[in-house]
Amino acid sequence: MNVLGIETSCDETSVAIISDNELKTNLISSQDFHKDFGGVVPELSSRAHLQILMPLIKNALSKSNISLDKIDLITATAGPGLIGALLVGLTFAKSLAYSLKKPFIPVNHIEGHIFSGFLMTEKPEFPYLCLVVSGGHTLLLIVKSDTDIQKLGTTIDDAAGEAFDKVSKLIGLGYPGGPKIQSIAESYQSDLINFPIAQCKKEFDFSFSGLKTAVLRHIQKNYGSSEQIPAGDLPMIAASFQASVVKALVNNVRKAIERFHVSSISLVGGVAANKLLGNELELLAHKFNKKLVIPSNEFCGDNAAMIAYRGLKLFNSGLKYNLDYNAYPGLSDNTFIKPFLQ
Ligand code: AMP
Ligand code: MG
Numbered sequence: 287m288n289v290l291g292i293e294t295s296c297d298e299t300s301v302a303i304i305s306d307n308e309l310k311t312n313l314i315s316s317q318d319f320h321k322d323f324g325g326v327v328p329e330l331s332s333r334a335h336l337q338i339l340m341p342l343i344k345n346a347l348s349k350s351n352i353s354l355d356k357i358d359l360i361t362a363t364a365g366p367g368l369i370g371a372l373l374v375g376l377t378f379a380k381s382l383a384y385s386l387k388k389p390f391i392p393v394n395h396i397e398g399h400i401f402s403g404f405l406m407t408e409k410p411e412f413p414y415l416c417l418v419v420s421g422g423h424t425l426l427l428i429v430k431s432d433t434d435i436q437k438l439g440t441t442i443d444d445a446a447g448e449a450f451d452k453v454s455k456l457i458g459l460g461y462p463g464g465p466k467i468q469s470i471a472e473s474y475q476s477d478l479i480n481f482p483i484a485q486c487k488k489e490f491d492f493s494f495s496g497l498k499t500a501v502l503r504h505i506q507k508n509y510g511s512s513e514q515i516p517a518g519d520l521p522m523i524a525a526s527f528q529a530s531v532v533k534a535l536v537n538n539v540r541k542a543i544e545r546f547h548v549s550s551i552s553l554v555g556g557v558a559a560n561k562l563l564g565n566e567l568e569l570l571a572h573k574f575n576k577k578l579v580i581p582s583n584e585f586c587g588d589n590a591a592m593i594a595y596r597g598l599k600l601f602n603s604g605l606k607y608n609l610d611y612n613a614y615p616g617l618s619d620n621t622f623i624k625p626f627l628q
Contacts, residue, residue: 288352289359290343290382291594294335294375295367295395296421297326301339301346302590303357304598309405310350312584312591313342321461325451332370339378357388361597364392365614366422372613380609391597392611398592400429401599403552403579405591410579411549415542417535419563420555421447421462424492426538428546432599438542439490446531447557449494453501453527457520458512467524468560474521479504481530483537490538497530528562536566543574550577558586 287307293300297317303310317334320326347354362379365372376392383390399418403410410416410429418425424441444452447464454463459470481500484493501523509515515523539551551571553564564580571578585591 287359287598288357289361289594289598290346290357290379291393291590291592291597292339292343292360292362292375292379293395293398293588293590293593294339294371295363295365296371296588297331297334298588299335299338299342299375300588300590300593301342302594303346303350303352304591304594305350305352307598309591309595310352311346312589313346313349314584314587314589315342324455324461326368328368328370331368332374335371335374339374354382355386357382357386359389359391359598359601360386361391361393361594361601363395363398363593364611365395366616367395367613369613369615372615376611376613380611384609389601390607390609390611391601391605392607393593393597393600395588395593396423396425397435398596399554400427400435400552401432401596402554402581402585402589402592405585405595406579406581408577408579410552411577413546413548414550414552414579415539415546415548415576416552416554417539417558417567418555419446419535419553419557421445421451423555424494424535426490426492426542428542428548429552432603438546439486439488439492439538441492441494442486443493443495444498446492446494446535447555449498449531450528450557452498453524456498456502456505456512457515457523459520459524462556464557464560467528468562470521471525471528471562474525476522478529479522479526481526483530483534490542492534492538494531494534497527497534501527528560532560532563532566535563536570539567540570543570543576548576550579552579554581554586556587559583
């Protein structure tokens with residue numbers, strides 16, 4: 287069984303091929319030019335996907351030594367994401383399925399992330415606690431099986447990755463913020479500024495917009511404006527902000543471990559590449575004797591391997607789709623699995 291996976295939900299064009307349950311190729315082309323604009327420009331993203339997708343598919347087929355007519359299943363991200371970007375990958379996948387007369391499976395991008403730990407050699411064990419932290423989402427979930435996902439909490443304002451990106455922009459480090467803040471924070475070993483951690487009404491929810499405002503107030507009070515921050519103080523601000531985000535995330539994971547029975551913890555999404563977050567969860571997992579699975583960087587960020595993997599699972603569970611299936615930019619956090627059960 288040869289599966290072709292396509293991911294174009296935001297600023298990564300990615301194509302993967304799974305052959306006989308083994309990942310053969312996972313190619314990712316990142317649209318780095320968005321950094322010049324301080325964030326992802328949707329129209330430019332769609333155009334870049336359009337240009338790169340076909341060559342990337344050809345490249346993935348040749349790297350996997352598989353010809354197009356040997357592909358048995360075509361999967362693509364249907365949402366959530368930027369509508370124009372999603373439509374490029376989804377329309378391409380459906381057209382290919384139509385012309386090759388092969389089945390097509392649309393995949394929820396967040397579900398792709400949730401099960402991305404299964405791309406690793408050490409896999410999560412059900413039931414597992416899953417922390418999804420990306421540029422657009424922050425979710426704490428209990429994953430009981432391939433089709434049973436319980437949502438414990440979500441962000442009531444900014445996503446964790448979005449907070450990294452906004453604060454990075456605020457202190458002049460640019461986009462994408464996560465890696466830049468992490469890298470400058472690494473050199474700082476001294477006292478941290480005590481930025482607040484929000485308490486939400488629902489105990490497993492998250493909130494990061496107050497933290498962003500606290501960083502802004504700190505800058506205004508101490509320096510007047512961001513332009514006047516001495517370069518020597520940037521590591522302290524970055525490290526303090528990063529520590530607060532990590533603390534907010536880890537606190538909720540700890541509460542959930544204490545409350546619910548889980549065998550493993552899985553940290554997924556772009557922010558899962560954050561070393562401090564990984565280290566803190568490692569300590570927590572060790573303390574509670576749980577297995578921790580963090581996908582490698584290749585599978586943390588947006589990638590088609592997780593889409594192909596999830597699409598294959600859904601196909602094997604007997605789901606069938608027609609080619610009318612459309613892109614859903616705002617596929618709600620509450621709709622895991624359901625939209626595909628039709
Ligand atoms: P995704 O939405 O899954 O593509 O992930 C992209 C998000 O992850 C962006 O908001 C990045 O700033 C964030 N990110 C990537 N690497 C890191 C890191 N090392 N630390 C924190 N955030 C990161
Ligand atoms: Mg993502």
